[in-house]
Amino acid sequence: MKLYGSFRSSAAFRVRIALNLKHLDYDSAFVHLRRGDQGQSEFLGVNPQGLVPALETDGHTLIQSLPIIEYLDEAHPEPPLLPRDAAGRARVRALAAIVACDIHPLNNLRVLRYLHRSMSQDEAAIEIWYNHWIDDGFRAFELLLGEDSRTGRFCHGDAPGLADIALAPQVVNAERYQLDLAPYPTIKRIFENCMKLDAFAAAHPGRQPDRDA
Amino acid sequence: MKLYGSFRSSAAFRVRIALNLKHLDYDSAFVHLRRGDQGQSEFLGVNPQGLVPALETDGHTLIQSLPIIEYLDEAHPEPPLLPRDAAGRARVRALAAIVACDIHPLNNLRVLRYLHRSMSQDEAAIEIWYNHWIDDGFRAFELLLGEDSRTGRFCHGDAPGLADIALAPQVVNAERYQLDLAPYPTIKRIFENCMKLDAFAAAHPGRQPDRDA
Numbered sequence: 001m002k003l004y005g006s007f008r009s010s011a012a013f014r015v016r017i018a019l020n021l022k023h024l025d026y027d028s029a030f031v032h033l034r035r036g037d038q039g040q041s042e043f044l045g046v047n048p049q050g051l052v053p054a055l056e057t058d059g060h061t062l063i064q065s066l067p068i069i070e071y072l073d074e075a076h077p078e079p080p081l082l083p084r085d086a087a088g089r090a091r092v093r094a095l096a097a098i099v100a101c102d103i104h105p106l107n108n109l110r111v112l113r114y115l116h117r118s119m120s121q122d123e124a125a126i127e128i129w130y131n132h133w134i135d136d137g138f139r140a141f142e143l144l145l146g147e148d149s150r151t152g153r154f155c156h157g158d159a160p161g162l163a164d165i166a167l168a169p170q171v172v173n174a175e176r177y178q179l180d181l182a183p184y185p186t187i188k189r190i191f192e193n194c195m196k197l198d199a200f201a202a203a204h205p206g207r208q209p210d211r212d213a
Numbered sequence: 214m215k216l217y218g219s220f221r222s223s224a225a226f227r228v229r230i231a232l233n234l235k236h237l238d239y240d241s242a243f244v245h246l247r248r249g250d251q252g253q254s255e256f257l258g259v260n261p262q263g264l265v266p267a268l269e270t271d272g273h274t275l276i277q278s279l280p281i282i283e284y285l286d287e288a289h290p291e292p293p294l295l296p297r298d299a300a301g302r303a304r305v306r307a308l309a310a311i312v313a314c315d316i317h318p319l320n321n322l323r324v325l326r327y328l329h330r331s332m333s334q335d336e337a338a339i340e341i342w343y344n345h346w347i348d349d350g351f352r353a354f355e356l357l358l359g360e361d362s363r364t365g366r367f368c369h370g371d372a373p374g375l376a377d378i379a380l381a382p383q384v385v386n387a388e389r390y391q392l393d394l395a396p397y398p399t400i401k402r403i404f405e406n407c408m409k410l411d412a413f414a415a416a417h418p419g420r421q422p423d424r425d426a
Contacts, residue, residue: 093280
């Protein structure tokens with residue numbers, strides 16, 4: 001199994017957590033995002049979309065972090081990353097989608113670059129944009145956690161799953177931009193529980209071999 | 214079953230297609246997006262995120278279009294919207310995610326409004342932005358379709374599924390902005406096959422009762 005990733009990519013961070021939770025060994029290929037290696041022909045041969053992560057496994061090259069994690073959960077069922085009931089799965093997938101569809105894509109490197117280069121936005125304006133979408137998504141995420149008895153030590157019950165895997169890297173990003181987490185006490189509590197686990201802590205960007213690249 | 218949607222929302226469009234493919238009857242509640250009803254307390258009681266679609270079914274309120282469709286596929290298995298093999302499911306989910314994570318969230322009403330109101334971008338700049346992200350995503354989508362023998366009459370084989378459900382509404386959006394589809398011949402062919410099906414045609418924005426609102 002080979003993971004194409006980068007310490008800078010929170011989507012790759014998600015896949016690292018899932019691989020760790022499943023106790024799966026894998027090789028790493030580091031794609032240098034600031035240098036633009038994701039757009040070079042070598043990597044485009046792996047993933048024509050030019051985005052990390054990509055995972056080579058079982059003779060296939062899988063792309064897109066949540067579909068990769070769903071695949072890992074199907075191919076390696078223990079420990080499960082989704083609840084056993086359909087309504088629970090829908091809830092966990094929706095929480096993950098709030099991060100993966102409604103926060104993270106807006107704050108991607110390629111989008112921030114577009115705002116800077118093609119729309120002449122300065123750093124201050126981009127930081128406001130960045131935190132705006134995190135705040136917008138986290139407010140909904142917090143409400144959905146707070147008003148639901150299925151929330152436990154983690155987003156859904158007392159074991160980590162897909163929603164936590166999506167949430168934790170986004171909180172790490174928020175911290176990098178000094179976003180105040182006080183308005184999201186449940187997110188903060190669950191994030192702290194996540195980061196106590198080796199599977200999450202070892203996947204942190206600061207602990208990746210390419211972090212100084 | 215009750216769907217909160219809007220003719221303007223391509224995420225709601227996706228859920229309508231899935232409900233039609235499954236031959237499921239449902240009631241519609243129309244949320245007036247330009248007026249901002251999605252941010253009013255009445256709708257926030259349904260979905261704290263303030264986004265359509267939301268689906269009330271089996272005693273639950275489900276949010277986020279792809280998780281809703283995965284739920285429908287689990288609760289009502291025929292016809293299946295995902296392939297039977299794990300690698301096929303990963304491929305279809307990844308294609309859907311290209312649209313749902315990497316194109317559509319960047320071109321949402323709330324994002325276009327932000328660019329206009331908070332970043333003073335004019336209509337021309339916003340149209341370039343809009344088409345840029347569609348082109349970026351469609352180019353990858355087209356390559357992934359073209360180089361894979363699993364592509365058939367539809368994105369994955371000869372029956373419509375989750376990837377087609379994500380793709381067709383995005384093509385309708387592209388047409389609205391007069392994007393030239395010539396660079397994406399496989400997407401164009403599959404879109405045309407989709408729109409020949411009642412399930413897709415009846416879900417089109419132009420055929421929704423709230424289309425003049």
